[in-house]
Amino acid sequence: MTFSNPSLQPDDIPKYSSLELQQVHYSFKKIMLIERGILWLVLSAGATAIIITRSGAGKPWWILGGGILLTLILAVLLFTAIKSFQNMGYALRKHDLVFRKGWLFEKLHIIPLKKIQHCQVKRGPLERRYGLASLKIFTAGGTGADITLSGLTQQDAERLKDWLVISPGEPINTIPV
């Protein structure tokens, strides 16, 4: 085999910023909203218990203030969920996987395919309800997954898992459905 190592100009380096990221499945927005809603309900239950036990039910200012604060928290949670969903996306290249998530703290990962050790498909109750799945991607070392690619259909998650582990670099349509 002949080894070649041609020099590269800065413009020759493939740029991730020019990639068009593929959005995750639209049903994942519902899951994100439901999860935030559940979080808000738990917070509200805790706050209500504190207001009742500390101030008594007969102090309307506490109830009004708590109500406004909880409504604001709900608005922020739902707004960030929608913005995070809009910002979430992934792209596959011949040699790596690009994945972006988060809105307030946006994070974009580039994982070379040859560094992937194994993948795992995970389906929670809400994901099963909407026919979706998450793909956990692990590289060497560490205790947890490096990234979790959420909002994929189960079929896409399985195909992507097989492609990443069995034949990375090949066209993905060669993986049987």
Add this chain to the structure above:
Amino acid sequence: MLQTWDKPRRPSPAIILTGFLKAAKELAGFLFLFLVSTFLRKGKAGSDGNEVEKFPWILLSFLAGIIIIVSQKAIEWYFTRYWLEGEKLILAKGMLVKRRIELPLQKIQTIQIHQNFLHRLTNTCAITMDTAGSEKTEFEIEAIRTGDAQDLQQWVRSLQQETQPIEKNAENTEAKALLQLGFNDFVKLCISENHFKSLALIALFVLGKAYDFSQQLGFDTKGFISKQSSAFEVSFWSAGILLSIALGIAIIFSSIKVILRFYDYRLQQTKSAYEMAWGLFTRHRKTIPFEKVEFISWWANWLRQKMDLYVLRLHSLAESETQQAMHIQLPVTSKKMLTHLSGTYIPVLPAESGTAVSGIQMAYLFRKILMIGLPVTLLTGGIAWFYVQWHACWVLVWLLYFTASQFIFYKNYRIWITDEAIQISRGTWGKEQVVIYLDKMVHVSIRTTPYQRSNGYANLELHLPGKSWIIPYLAKEQADYWADYITLKMEE
């Protein structure tokens, strides 16, 4: 002559003796406290007068405890076996719940041999082997004959090399000495230790013991300390003398720590690995093959920089950041030696041959002050105002210190990249340098906040197995460019 390891064998029976002595030591501690508290409480209020009658029962419990622990160790010894099977090292143990641990030889990162005082008496040692797969130690035998441990270590290393054609015929027995510490090096190490840390450790130890004492004996330690401190007349001289005594004790404590740790320190290089040995009472021996070194770093506090003294760390896949005992840290006593040792990992440092990336942006400093410095100052100052009024302004001194330290950190941050490695230099009062081969990384990421996005900044995160390095506040285009470049180099 090397023996074969394909037949299962038990650890040394010394495992039972070491288990017995450890248990006896722990139980004797409890027994001693009980005896002291019993006899001191005798006749005092709250004492039922039956303490002496309870003694035989306590002694009986003590003996029962010893018997249980020794039996458990004996069962552990009898049911533990280890052997080599093909390209795997097997450890089988357990009587009721059988466990079988299989370690592929190629996955073994470091092999450590520890020999404490008890081991020396019985001519045994403990051996541990770590892989990259877990933060815990996978293979551990508490007592194995010293010769057997060295033999097993050699077997594992030679079998590892047989599956690597490049090293197949390498002669691994010739070792080149790289480092040994002399008297002057010990003096430098003792002087430049972190004495404040030592003082804090002593204070914690004394307070802990005082608490135990007051719990066990009903002695009012808190009242005693408070009485003594109020009786103490504070003057310039008395404070000076007290500080000097504290510093003296801290220096003595630090020096003892240095001697215990670095006594007879030896580092040598074979054809395929670094081998090191250190320690006075507990002797440690560690081997790490070159290819298992993930990256290297070295640092020196302000005093050590002046004394030309550094601590070089070889980071391997197997180690956990939280378990300091697993870290491979080498005391390096001159810049020349540091260049020589780092040269065994990377012949030319990126700082000497690479492209200097313009460092982190000034916005980093402003954001740190705005998001951490000012809120903390306002909050603590605000609370302090209710108690000490205008004296609360002293909190501004902390803000000044915080600003100065962040400014120095910003000024000191430097990055160099070549087509094979990256070097990062950073630090506030001391300096830390890290060198990472680009192909050792597993992925890169770019992290941004809304402020960074609207002002064109980004954090570049370099992920290694189990560890991450964050380069904060680079210009966005530069972070994008280096992320693409490093990705390309990882994929080559």
